[in-house]
Amino acid sequence: MQQMNLILNVVVLLMTVPVLAAFDDWEKFNSSLVIEVRRSSGLFTCSGVAVSSTVIVTAGHCLEGNILGVRVFTGARYNPTDLSLEVKSYRVHPGYNPKTSRYICDLAKINLAQKLPRSIRVHPIYLGSNLRGEIFRFGFGERSGRNARTIITPTLKYLNAAEEVLELYDDFSRSGDSGGPVFLNSGDDVQVMAVHSTFSFGPAGNFSLNPLLRNHVSWIYDN
Numbered sequence: 001m002q003q004m005n006l007i008l009n010v011v012v013l014l015m016t017v018p019v020l021a022a023f024d025d026w027e028k029f030n031s032s033l034v035i036e037v038r039r040s041s042g043l044f045t046c047s048g049v050a051v052s053s054t055v056i057v058t059a060g061h062c063l064e065g066n067i068l069g070v071r072v073f074t075g076a077r078y079n080p081t082d083l084s085l086e087v088k089s090y091r092v093h094p095g096y097n098p099k100t101s102r103y104i105c106d107l108a109k110i111n112l113a114q115k116l117p118r119s120i121r122v123h124p125i126y127l128g129s130n131l132r133g134e135i136f137r138f139g140f141g142e143r144s145g146r147n148a149r150t151i152i153t154p155t156l157k158y159l160n161a162a163e164e165v166l167e168l169y170d171d172f173s174r175s176g177d178s179g180g181p182v183f184l185n186s187g188d189d190v191q192v193m194a195v196h197s198t199f200s201f202g203p204a205g206n207f208s209l210n211p212l213l214r215n216h217v218s219w220i221y222d223n
Contacts, residue, residue, distance in 0.1 A: 028121045028190055032138035032149055032181050034078045035110070037062060038069040045078055045147050047139045047180030048110065049192055050122050054088075056110040057213065057220060058179030059197055060096035063108040072110060074120060078140055078147035078176075088113040093219065103197040103209040104163050108179075109220055125213045125220070126184055126191035131156060133186030137196060137208070141174025150177075157207045164215050166194045170208035173199055182210050 031050040035058055036043060048058035056072060063070065071084035088111045095105035116122070137152040154170035166182060173196065182194040194210035213220065 027119070028123075029136070029138065029151075029183065030074070030076075031120055031122050031192075032140075034073045034075070034140040034147060034149075034176075035062065035179065036071040036073065036078070036080060036084070037067055038071075039065070039067060043080065045140055045142075045176040046178050047141075047176065047196070048072070049138075049179075049181035049195065050116055050120055051125055051192060051213075051220060052122060053115040053120075054112045055220060056112065057181075057192075057195055058108050058110065059195055060092045060106045060108045061098055061197075062179050063090050063092055063110075064096075064098060070110065072112065074117060076149045085116070086113040087111070093216065103165060103211060105216075106197040106211050107195065107213075107216060107220075111223065123183070123190045123192050125217055126193040127214045127217070129159065129161070131159060131184065133184045133189075135168065135193075136183045136185060137168070137170065137177075137180060137210070138183070139174070139177030139180030139196060141177035141180075143174055147176050154208065159212075164212045165197075166210040166212055167200075168208045168210060169206070170199075171206050173208060 033048045035046045035048045046062035048056045050056050070087045090110045093105045093107040140147045152172050154168035157167040157169050180196045181192050184191050184193050194212045197209050
């Protein structure tokens with residue numbers, strides 16, 4: 001029996017089987033991954049997305065500071081006892097400064113020492129500006145006491161070309177969603193547009209700020 005927890009426009013997938021018509025091929029979104037970051041103060045989770053068989057993009061603030069270890073998991077739920085992928089190196093975007101840039105260039109990349117399993121379906125980075133299609137954000141933020149891959153269906157607010165940030169009407173971020181991918185799905189075509197950074201609350205409404213990847217392709221794939 002399919003298990004589904006529906007809260008407004010948030011759907012938490014507890015099984016890797018199709019539960020929505022728009023997701024009749026669930027496996028095509030399994031490039032959204034969970035990242036475990038170990039600091040002296042404990043373990044923390046973030047989300048990320050595979051953009052090649054060995055490169056994962058996440059939020060810069062997930063990997064800043066004194067980090068003791070980073071692990072990457074490919075399952076639909078975070079389980080620290082599962083086997084993880086070996087991390088070769090990681091780097092925060094040089095343009096990111098948490099004190100001044102905030103969400104701008106809030107990006108980091110992880111280079112794996114081994115290739116992802118062939119079952120992970122990697123999608124290209126979106127390079128355009130035409131936003132025709134459905135927008136889906138994925139994250140592993142904690143909900144109901146667990147960190148599970150979650151689909152969020154926000155609506156478009158504004159593509160901020162000056163700051164290269166995608167603004168989405170979106171109230172559903174949780175701790176652990178940072179770095180999760182924003183996909184543009186148009187028919188059978190799926191592309192990675194951005195990763196989740198943070199929220200803005202105010203008179204303009206509640207919306208998420210998601211750095212676009214299109215202007216950072218060279219940096220992402222540069223070893």
